[in-house]
Amino acid sequence: MSHYTTASIIRRSKILIVAMAALFGLMTLANNFTDYTAYSEYIGQILSMSHTEGNESRRYRAISSPMFHHRFYWAIITLETIFTFSFLVGTYQLWRKLAAPRKDFHEAKKFAIIGFSSALFTYQTLYVIILNEWFDMEYSAQRNAFEWARNNIEYMFLGLIYLLVAKDG
DSSP: TTTTHHHHHHHHHHHHHHHHHHHHHHHHHHHHTTTTHHHHHHHHHHTTTTOOOSGGGGGGOOOOOOOHHHHHHHHHHHHHHHHHHHHEEEEEEHHHHTTTHHHHHHTEEEEEHHHHHHHHHIIIIIIIIIIIITTTTTGGGSSOHHHHHHHHHHHHHHHHHHHHHHHOO
């Protein structure tokens, strides 16, 4: 495959999209581990609804257990580790199959698909559904990661669509 064909450029762009998602995952994990206390407290404040304004009728949902806060945060870290590892492996596999026949390049997308799917699960389920909808994160002026999660969902969803839909030779 010539280095300057449209198909080879599309393949490289797919590798780049997956590599950027892997870099995002690595940076997120670095933040989570190097400033564990701050992020753990952040999640704990959302779960305990300590900064939630209004909606007093839903305060029964608050969970004030520090042990639960840490476990929930570790669930986030675990899922972020899974999708980061999947993106790293997916980037490597796609790079290895850059000049391979179309079927082989398509088969190399497996880990990237797992990465995008698990990232979507992480941000949609843990942040949007649980933290935002159940624990009213959106009603906190100080502790609101809804836009951040939504931006991640948009990138991951568009990356998954592009990886699967655009013809790659």
